[in-house]
Amino acid sequence: MGRGTWLTIDLRRPCPLSRDRGSTLLSGRDHASSPGVGRLDEMLPCLVHWVRIAEFWRNVMKRYGILAASVVIQLVLGSVYAWSTIAQELTSLHGFAAWQTQFIYGMIIFVFSVSLILGGRLFRKRGPRYTATWGGILFGSSYLLAAVLPLEPLVLIFLLGGLSGFSIGLGYACPLSTGVAWFPKHKGLVTGVAVFGFGGGAILANQVYVQILASGGSVQQIFLLTGAIGGGLVVLSAQVLALPDKVRSLSSTAVPAIQQGFLKSPSFWRLALGLGLGSASGLLLIGRAAGIAVDLGFAESAAAALPAMAVAAVSVGNASGRLFWGWLNDRIPGLTIPLSLGLATLSALGLLLAGTSPVLFIILMAMSGLLFGGSLVVYAAHSELVFGQGALARVYPFIFMFYGAAAIIGPSLGGVMYDVTGNSTGPIILAAALPFAGLIMTTVLRRFESTEVNQAATAEEQGSQALA
Missing domain, CATH: 1.20.1250.20 (MFS general substrate transporter like domains)
Known part of the structure; x- marks a missing residue:
């Protein structure tokens, strides 16, 4: 099948398996009982057309499935921007100083931005699925550990500021690079859709956190929920990520x-x-x-x-x-x-x-x-x-x-x-x-x-x- 042939499918072309020339590939008629079936030269054109249709829809579903998984990953990772709700609880009930809560938040963003370099390199060598999976595992682990260990500033600086910030750096690059690879003619819009999740995640997470605290929950319960559900969603969504068939790994292409x-x-x-x-x-x-x-x-x-x-x-x-x-x-x-x-x-x-x-x-x-x-x-x-x-x-x-x-x-x-x-x-x-x-x-x-x-x-x- 030549390059790009699946993009030019004439679905209304008469199917050669039927003597009724009004029957097309979209008519849905059962040709199995049509007279004259059995000649290979008549069967092949119809089969080729259906293969092209299947290939077309497979690519469409795969592209948009990957884009949807990218948004889910960014929704989870973007929950970091709901930190102000957690910070208020830490200062009012757990004796944290305001500068300590802001330092933890600053560390998350700083480590995230620096670890994005390593995430990009790992993405080029091992691909988006491997990189995002490890990002999800580390993200979930950091919050789960924070839920069970003592609620102390140094513990949160290490687990959230360090480990979760590092995990976000691994996961953030994968949806962006993978989405752009599948939609090369719409880089801006696809990038916007992917990182929309990163901004929208803060809104969603903040609503959940407020409801937990309003119902008598604790910061530890927020950490437990974020680690278990959030980390699990990232790992599951990462399994959908893949580069196009002809770009298996960016490390294999020549560097411009x-x-x-x-x-x-x-x-x-x-x-x-x-x-x-x-x-x-x-x-x-x-x-x-x-x-x-x-x-x-x-x-x-x-x-x-x-x-x-x-x-x-x-x-x-x-x-x-x-x-x-x-x-x-x-x-x-x-x-x-x-x-x-x-x-x-x-x-x-x-x-x-x-x-x-x-x-x-x-x-x-x-x-x-x-x-x-x-x-x-x-x-x-x-x-x-x-x-x-x-x-x-x-x-x-x-x-x-x-x-x-x-x-x-x-x-x-x-x-x-x-x-x-x-x-x-x-x-x-x-x-x-x-x-x-x-x-x-x-x-x-x-x-x-x-x-x-x-x-x-x-x-x-x-x-x-x-x-x-």
């Missing part, structure tokens, strides 16, 4: 020239600085969402509900932004980076003017979440666009390290400014300055990128031909 020595590339630093500065602003606002709502001094009738509404608005924006920016990136890829950084600057500055309007405040916080969620899609999609096929596993983990640094630097600087000034004006101005600096830097570095993009386009065309 542009991916060799990428650390010296202006393109790498454009993406790394854009992601780092943009996400630092988003993380600062996410971490201070409830505090900003209190500091802006709304009327008492609104002030009581606004902190919780602000957190919800950021979470919904974060999740939906991954889908929206993935869709937009497929249509105007050259504009999504400057557009997202510019809008992040304006939305942060708008918070300074929202002190008299709770509605405007909620809209701007949702916009901040939308732009932060988009940053985890746009730069991943651009890494493949600029550096060619396989860049998500080979180059993007190094770009993602700047997100890990942003997770520590952005919220910490915002906290220091709040401690010094006693209000949220300084942190808001910083949240606007960071993406503005990113906008300037990425615009300057873009001027040196044209030659590299041409090289990547050639490599991408060769990769797409290999998948055809």
Whole structure:
């Protein structure tokens, strides 16, 4: 069967096994009893057509089954962003200091971003199923151990900050790289769908955690549930992951020239600085969402509900932004980076003017979440666009390290400014300055990128031909 022949099936072509020429491959008639059956030259064309139909639907089901499994994995791993609910319980009932809970959270994000490099290498050598399976095993084990061992800061720093952060790094790269390999013409949207789960997981996990605590449950029960069910879902979903038949392992394909020595590339630093500065602003606002709502001094009738509404608005924006920016990136890829950084600057500055309007405040916080969620899609999609096929596993983990640094630097600087000034004006101005600096830097570095993009386009065309 020649290349691509299964894509051009004429289902209304008369089936040669029937003397009734009105009978087609879609008619569903039983040809077994038709006169004249038995001649091999009449049977073969019909059989070939049915084989092509079966092959077509097998590929369709496999592609979308893998995409669904990718979303499930990201939903589980994204539960880390519901940490604020656990942190509040640790400080109020178990004697943890606020800085200890935030340090555990910062460690999870930092270790996650660093271990993504190892996850990418393991993905290239052993494939997505092996890598994601071990990610699920370690993720489940870290929470199960945290559920049964003493609830102490050092224990949680090691188990959650270290072990679960490492497991997320192993599991995160697999859905992204595998999905893009199956949908090479829709990199942005597929990346958005995959990481939508990572943002949506926080919303789902937070609802579950709140219900457990409201019904008299404990943090240990949350850890037990997350480890048993979450870890199990990742392991089961990992068994569905597989690369296309002609790309069994990215390590077996030739490394494009542009991916060799990428650390010296202006393109790498454009993406790394854009992601780092943009996400630092988003993380600062996410971490201070409830505090900003209190500091802006709304009327008492609104002030009581606004902190919780602000957190919800950021979470919904974060999740939906991954889908929206993935869709937009497929249509105007050259504009999504400057557009997202510019809008992040304006939305942060708008918070300074929202002190008299709770509605405007909620809209701007949702916009901040939308732009932060988009940053985890746009730069991943651009890494493949600029550096060619396989860049998500080979180059993007190094770009993602700047997100890990942003997770520590952005919220910490915002906290220091709040401690010094006693209000949220300084942190808001910083949240606007960071993406503005990113906008300037990425615009300057873009001027040196044209030659590299041409090289990547050639490599991408060769990769797409290999998948055809």
